[in-house]
Amino acid sequence: MTDQLKVLVTGAAGQIAYSLLYSIANGDVFGKNVSVSLILLDIEMMQEALGGVVLELQDCALPNLKKITATCNVQEAFTDIDYAVLVGAMPRRQGMERKDLLKANAKIFKEQGKALENYAKKSVKVLVVGNPANTNCLIAATCAPSISKENFTCLTRLDHNRAKAQIATRLEVATSAVRNVIIWGNHSSTQYPDVRHATVSVGDEAKPVPLVVKDDAWLNGDFITTVQKRGAAIIAARKLSSAMSAAKAICDHLRDWHFGTPKGEWTSMGIYSNGSNYGVPENLIYSMPVKIDENGYTIVDGLEIDDRSRVRMDATANELLEERNEAMKFLSQSD
Numbered sequence: 386m387t388d389q390l391k392v393l394v395t396g397a398a399g400q401i402a403y404s405l406l407y408s409i410a411n412g413d414v415f416g417k418n419v420s421v422s423l424i425l426l427d428i429e430m431m432q433e434a435l436g437g438v439v440l441e442l443q444d445c446a447l448p449n450l451k452k453i454t455a456t457c458n459v460q461e462a463f464t465d466i467d468y469a470v471l472v473g474a475m476p477r478r479q480g481m482e483r484k485d486l487l488k489a490n491a492k493i494f495k496e497q498g499k500a501l502e503n504y505a506k507k508s509v510k511v512l513v514v515g516n517p518a519n520t521n522c523l524i525a526a527t528c529a530p531s532i533s534k535e536n537f538t539c540l541t542r543l544d545h546n547r548a549k550a551q552i553a554t555r556l557e558v559a560t561s562a563v564r565n566v567i568i569w570g571n572h573s574s575t576q577y578p579d580v581r582h583a584t585v586s587v588g589d590e591a592k593p594v595p596l597v598v599k600d601d602a603w604l605n606g607d608f609i610t611t612v613q614k615r616g617a618a619i620i621a622a623r624k625l626s627s628a629m630s631a632a633k634a635i636c637d638h639l640r641d642w643h644f645g646t647p648k649g650e651w652t653s654m655g656i657y658s659n660g661s662n663y664g665v666p667e668n669l670i671y672s673m674p675v676k677i678d679e680n681g682y683t684i685v686d687g688l689e690i691d692d693r694s695r696v697r698m699d700a701t702a703n704e705l706l707e708e709r710n711e712a713m714k715f716l717s718q719s720d
């Protein structure tokens with residue numbers, strides 16, 4: 386494993402980045418034995434504020450933080466990077482769905498896909514956070530054809546963590562006792578949070594979540610809608626979208642991708658579908674359960690899908706197909 390990493394964070398003057406950068410720079414994500422060069426990209430207008438973020442990072446006096454580069458220059462930002470954490474994008478406001486952001490944000494991911502193609506290492510690992518995350522990720526991957534599609538992922542770990550926390554709260558157990566929830570599909574209100582294969586530790590035993598919860602009406606109803614609508618609930622309360630929990634989820638996603646998932650556990654990531662798993666159409670970024678080791682991620686295959694799940698998984702795929710149509714129209718109309 387390399388002992389030096391170049392990590393790009395876009396939207397670096399924004400609110401998610403403010404909660405994220407310390408953890409990356411402190412070694413909580415890539416380990417304490419790795420020195421990190423942080424590249425912070427934001428638009429020109431935000432450079433003064435970004436300068437303040439740099440001052441604060443310096444003042445943290447972190448031993449692993451080798452270098453900080455703050456820039457609005459895309460070529461400088463993307464050159465030779467190992468990780469691209471693409472956060473920079475417009476957030477939604479109350480009353481919007483995440484797909485309403487596609488028009489505003491698609492051009493960012495087109496430009497950054499091209500920058501990945503032209504300047505990044507071919508082994509770069511890309512995490513798209515900016516919404517609509519799945520379709521922005523597909524745009525970036527489409528614009529970077531020489532980089533393996535497997536290297537493009539989007540963040541659904543926040544939804545995964547939300548699902549886990551809902552179950553843990555309901556059962557009054559630690560979140561660490563709940564394993565193997567799944568988020569299927571789009572990071573949107575059509576996502577399907579699935580606990581049919583999840584377990585909860587009771588004493589020394591891992592028991593199926595549905596057997597321990599003993600309330601299928603809740604599991605098929607309020608549990609699902611709470612997770613689906615959690616982002617909107619946070620916006621309604623804060624008048625700003627989630628940032629602390631989003632940053633934590635980004636760290637979880639990156640750490641698992643870098644070091645692997647714990648033995649016996651999977652996680653949820655938005656990944657490229659080649660059409661071979663769970664009836665998900667080809668050429669979508671769709672959230673699925675994955676296990677990760679030193680060879681990369683593998684989709685957890687062979688889980689039984691019941692009729693009710695099938696309907697939910699297809700509904701979220703259909704929404705992604707609609708978003709893809711809009712995105713491809715945008716790509717073909719713009720140069």
Ligand SMILES: NC(=O)C1=CN([C@@H]2O[C@H](COP(=O)(O)OP(=O)(O)OC[C@H]3O[C@@H](n4cnc5c(N)ncnc54)[C@H](O)[C@@H]3O)[C@@H](O)[C@H]2O)C=CC1
Pocket residue numbers: 395396397398399400401402426427428431472473474475476477493513514515516518540541543544572626627628631
């Ligand atoms: N996938 C997920 O689970 C989540 C996704 N999000 C999304 O993350 C995105 C960022 O959210 P916040 O940090 O709260 O927004 P924010 O508005 O606080 O920060 C966004 C930053 O991106 C910058 N930016 C805009 N265009 C850029 C470009 N072309 N290159 C580099 N930087 C650029 C802005 O200047 C701003 O500083 C939003 O789209 C939000 O909806 C938020 C929470 C969870």
Ligand SMILES: O=C([O-])CC(=O)C(=O)O
Pocket residue numbers: 476477483516543615616617619620626627
């Ligand atoms: O809801 C939003 O717009 C922000 C987000 O993606 C989330 O909190 O999951």
